[in-house]
Amino acid sequence: MPSETIKLTAKFKLKETPKGLDYLFSVYREIVNFLISYTHENNITSFYRLKKETYKSLREGYPELPSHYIYTACQMATAVYKSYRKRKRKGKANGKPVFKKGVIMLDDHLFKLNLEKGVVKFSTPNGRIALEFYPAKYYKKFKGWKVGQAWLVKTPKGVFINVVFSKEVEIREPKAFVGVDLNENNVTLALPNGEFVQIITHEREIRTGYFVKRRKIQKKIRAGKKREELLQKYGERERNRLNDLYHKIANVIVEFAKRYGGIALEDLTEIRESIRYSAEMNGRLHRWSFHKLQSIIKYKAKLKSVRVVFVNPAFTSSLCPICGGKLSPNGHRVLKCSNCGFEADRDVVGSWNIRLKALKMWGVTVPPESPPMKTGGGKPTHYKINTLHTING
Numbered sequence: 548m549p550s551e552t553i554k555l556t557a558k559f560k561l562k563e564t565p566k567g568l569d570y571l572f573s574v575y576r577e578i579v580n581f582l583i584s585y586t587h588e589n590n591i592t593s594f595y596r597l598k599k600e601t602y603k604s605l606r607e608g609y610p611e612l613p614s615h616y617i618y619t620a621c622q623m624a625t626a627v628y629k630s631y632r633k634r635k636r637k638g639k640a641n642g643k644p645v646f647k648k649g650v651i652m653l654d655d656h657l658f659k660l661n662l663e664k665g666v667v668k669f670s671t672p673n674g675r676i677a678l679e680f681y682p683a684k685y686y687k688k689f690k691g692w693k694v695g696q697a698w699l700v701k702t703p704k705g706v707f708i709n710v711v712f713s714k715e716v717e718i719r720e721p722k723a724f725v726g727v728d729l730n731e732n733n734v735t736l737a738l739p740n741g742e743f744v745q746i747i748t749h750e751r752e753i754r755t756g757y758f759v760k761r762r763k764i765q766k767k768i769r770a771g772k773k774r775e776e777l778l779q780k781y782g783e784r785e786r787n788r789l790n791d792l793y794h795k796i797a798n799v800i801v802e803f804a805k806r807y808g809g810i811a812l813e814d815l816t817e818i819r820e821s822i823r824y825s826a827e828m829n830g831r832l833h834r835w836s837f838h839k840l841q842s843i844i845k846y847k848a849k850l851k852s853v854r855v856v857f858v859n860p861a862f863t864s865s866l867c868p869i870c871g872g873k874l875s876p877n878g879h880r881v882l883k884c885s886n887c888g889f890e891a892d893r894d895v896v897g898s899w900n901i902r903l904k905a906l907k908m909w910g911v912t913v914p915p916e917s918p919p920m921k922t923g924g925g926k927p928t929h930y931k932i933n934t935l936h937t938i939n940g
């Protein structure tokens with residue numbers, strides 16, 4: 548079985564931030580900025596060359612600092628300089644690259660994470676210190692995962708440690724594919740047994756609710772710090788709500804796909820620029836959400852050994868899945884084939900065509916399809932997930 552690596556980043560907020568940490572942040576920034584200037588002046592994009600040319604003098608300048616901080620500072624400096632060069636080439640950067648953020652990159656020599664106890668140990672100029680952190684929302688799933696790099700990040704809300712977890716998973720050969728059609732208000736699944744399942748997500752209601760809320764704040768409260776803070780607060784709540792929603796949707800999809808071993812999604816990265824995209828995406832998921840939801844489905848599927856394939860989205864909602872004829876609208880959300888007379892809900896058609904495309908892509912000869920028997924008049928059966936909550940405050 549082929550194996551793949553899943554990488555996920557989790558954010559943990561530190562319960563307390565001792566003064567020594569502030570010192571570490573400022574020293575580290577000083578070093579990264581020195582290194583950035585050095586890469587800039589000498590046009591260095593190689594981490595090894597940068598380390599080779601600067602390590603000795605930095606070691607002498609900061610004898611008390613654990614040496615791996617210098618390594619990671621070299622890594623950060625080369626990354627910052629490379630992205631600066633890229634922006635510069637596009638005419639989007641001017642002046643010198645400077646690093647202003649409170650970020651420290653940590654490798655496995657510099658920290659040790661204890662998930663169970665909620666404690667992280669750091670190497671500092673004053674020796675090892677142990678700090679407690681608040682448990683993150685989904686932290687339990689990382690039990691037994693490999694801990695990779697991490698970043699200490701200073702924000703107005705406190706200091707966070709962002710940790711990259713990775714896990715090797717085996718991906719089975721899929722037996723069949725569940726076609727998944729993602730829309731803003733519903734997600735429709737075409738199952739290999741001919742059934743169609745629709746999850747009503749209420750995403751548009753959630754978005755509209757927060758939109759109205761933001762409008763009210765903008766009307767009632769004068770422009771200023773308080774307004775900004777409130778808008779930010781609700782923006783964050785909206786993102787959290789949608790994130791929760793996407794996790795629930797992805798769980799349901801993977802649960803249905805588990806026994807078949809395959810999920811088919813539309814690949815919408817290629818046609819981003821075209822006009823067809825904007826017409827097609829009108830009324831569909833916001834692009835950001837779409838990618839976010841797809842990436843959650845992808846890793847949740849991998850965790851269950853389920854393969855995810857991406858199909859070309861062309862004509863998935865305009866051609867008949869039975870005979871390939873052209874479909875025309877025939878009433879609210881219903882499409883009808885002018886050739887064979889097949890009629891179904893547009894979401895049923897979309898998910899069905901996505902499933903068929905995945906089969907063809909996978910080299911499976913597709914037998915002639917017959918209209919779904921189990922759904923009344925080409926309508927999907929509805930699957931309920933608990934998504935609607937009221938917006939408080």
Ligand SMILES: [Zn+2]
Pocket residue numbers: 867868869870871872884885886887888889
């Ligand atoms: Zn037809």
